[in-house]
Amino acid sequence: MARELADTLNQLLNQQPRQRRKLLAAGLFAALAAAAAGFLLDALPGSASLRIAGNDVVSNRQFLSRMLQEEAARHGLSLRILPAMSTEQALERLNRGEIDLALVPAGANGRYPNVTQLAAMPPELAHLLTRPGIDQLADLRGRQIDLGPRGDQLSDNARGLLEFAGLRADRDYLESNLSQEALMSLPADRLPDAIVTASYLPSMLADFLIRQRGYHLIALPFPDTPSSRLDWAAPAEIPAYLYGAAPAVPPQALRTAGMNLHLLAYGQLDAKAEYRLLETLYSPALAVRLNMKLDEALLTRPSGFPLARGAQLFLERNRPLLSRENFEKAKSLGGFLASLMSALLLARRWFRGEKVELS
Numbered sequence: 001m002a003r004e005l006a007d008t009l010n011q012l013l014n015q016q017p018r019q020r021r022k023l024l025a026a027g028l029f030a031a032l033a034a035a036a037a038g039f040l041l042d043a044l045p046g047s048a049s050l051r052i053a054g055n056d057v058v059s060n061r062q063f064l065s066r067m068l069q070e071e072a073a074r075h076g077l078s079l080r081i082l083p084a085m086s087t088e089q090a091l092e093r094l095n096r097g098e099i100d101l102a103l104v105p106a107g108a109n110g111r112y113p114n115v116t117q118l119a120a121m122p123p124e125l126a127h128l129l130t131r132p133g134i135d136q137l138a139d140l141r142g143r144q145i146d147l148g149p150r151g152d153q154l155s156d157n158a159r160g161l162l163e164f165a166g167l168r169a170d171r172d173y174l175e176s177n178l179s180q181e182a183l184m185s186l187p188a189d190r191l192p193d194a195i196v197t198a199s200y201l202p203s204m205l206a207d208f209l210i211r212q213r214g215y216h217l218i219a220l221p222f223p224d225t226p227s228s229r230l231d232w233a234a235p236a237e238i239p240a241y242l243y244g245a246a247p248a249v250p251p252q253a254l255r256t257a258g259m260n261l262h263l264l265a266y267g268q269l270d271a272k273a274e275y276r277l278l279e280t281l282y283s284p285a286l287a288v289r290l291n292m293k294l295d296e297a298l299l300t301r302p303s304g305f306p307l308a309r310g311a312q313l314f315l316e317r318n319r320p321l322l323s324r325e326n327f328e329k330a331k332s333l334g335g336f337l338a339s340l341m342s343a344l345l346l347a348r349r350w351f352r353g354e355k356v357e358l359s
Contacts, residue, residue: 048273049078053090053102056180060124060199061103061261067289072280077273086151091115097266101277105153105198106232106260106303107160114267116308118274119281120301122292123258124198125236126161127206129215131193136218137165143193146176146183157232157259158196164230165221180205188213196220198259200292202242210243217243217250222257233257262303265310274310 052069055061062081069079082099088110090102095112103121134140145167147158155177159169169175176192183195183205191213197205209215222235236258243249263281265274278299280286287293299311 048076048270048276049080050100050269050273050277051080051082053093053099054082054084055103056084058180058184058204060203064103064121064290067286068277068280071283071286071289072277074285075276075280077276077280079277086149087153088151091264094264094266097268100266100269102264104262104264104303105157106262107157108153108304112305115305116265116267116269116311117262117300117303117305118265118308118311119263119278119294120298120303121261121263122200122294122298123234123236123260124200125203125238126158126196126198126220126233126257126259127203127238128218128220128256129195129197129206129209130218131191132214132216134193134218137167137221140167140194141172144174144176145194145196146178146192147196148177149179150177154198154259157198160230161220161222161233161257162196164223184208201238207243210249217254219254220256222255230257233259260301260303262301262305264303264305265308267306267308269308269310271309271313274308275313278310278314 050072052065054065062084065079065081069081072079079101085093087102087104087108090099090104091108091110091112093099094102095114097114101118105124130140134143145162147162148155159175162169162173167173173194178186178192180197183191191209195205195209195215197203199205206215206217210217217238222233223230224235226233226235234257236256238250238254238256240250240252241248278296282294282296296314299315300307
């Protein structure tokens with residue numbers, strides 16, 4: 001079929017007057033040049049601008065976003081951090097394509113068909129901070145416990161952890177929902193009896209409450225084998241003496257829960273931009289700045305959302321160079337280049353006004 005089309009085209013062109021053949025050949029040259037330029041532009045890295053949902057200014061997620069923003073600039077990516085928004089707001093805007101990225105705790109419910117998973121981050125460790133005199137979970141009955149703003153997945157997860165420990169909201173304790181900024185700005189006598197927060201270690205909020213407001217940490221039990229309703233977390237420990245040695249805070253390692261965190265993306269985001277962002281995320285430079293190595297082996301840890309195209313490309317980058325798939329791609333590319341050269345030679349002869357006979 002291709003040969004017949006080529007013969008027909010050649011006959012039609014050879015029948016044209018010399019001047020018209022030159023014009024047609026020039027048009028063909030221009031079309032081939034445009035195609036080659038498009039191919040090269042598509043292959044070159046270029047630049048991209050991405051928008052990521054913001055968080056509380058004192059949260060580790062905001063800190064992570066800032067570090068990622070600075071390192072991304074080295075990879076030709078402009079990362080704009082938007083004002084703070086709840087998990088629910090971030091997912092809704094991500095689903096509509098109003099933002100490109102969001103750091104979201106695992107466990108989010110709802111249907112968001114345009115949201116994909118770009119990466120899985122290290123778990124954030126839950127901290128249960130209490131006033132002096134509250135030394136065990138039983139002491140929290142009838143008290144006020146802050147779980148963070150409603151609409152944020154952290155609040156839902158904290159509520160689930162307390163329920164697993166036998167404490168139900170509005171039955172065993174009074175729930176409050178303050179932001180981390182609000183908790184750090186309130187005077188000590190207006191703060192709740194206990195606060196649940198989650199962060200990488202050390203937590204800025206926990207450090208402030210311990211040093212400036214007299215709070216201390218107590219254990220938050222979590223099963224070695226979580227049930228399906230707690231599959232967004234895993235058992236973890238807060239090391240002894242993390243927040244002080246005199247007095248020791250905590251005096252011994254405390255059992256707690258590590259809550260999974262994911263970097264989610266808009267489903268129609270450019271795969272090459274996603275790929276370059278992952279190169280930044282897993283770079284040694286970012287690991288040094290965060291003082292924490294991100295393990296790309298955990299990239300596919302389930303979040304309930306499909307894996308982004310850029311993440312798939314990133315995972316495939318270490319495939320053997322001479323794999324069957326790459327061999328077939330090389331064959332296709334070779335065929336394309338050979339066809340392109342033939343078309344250029346043919347166009348050159350037409351441009352010179354020669355009649356072309358195909359053998």
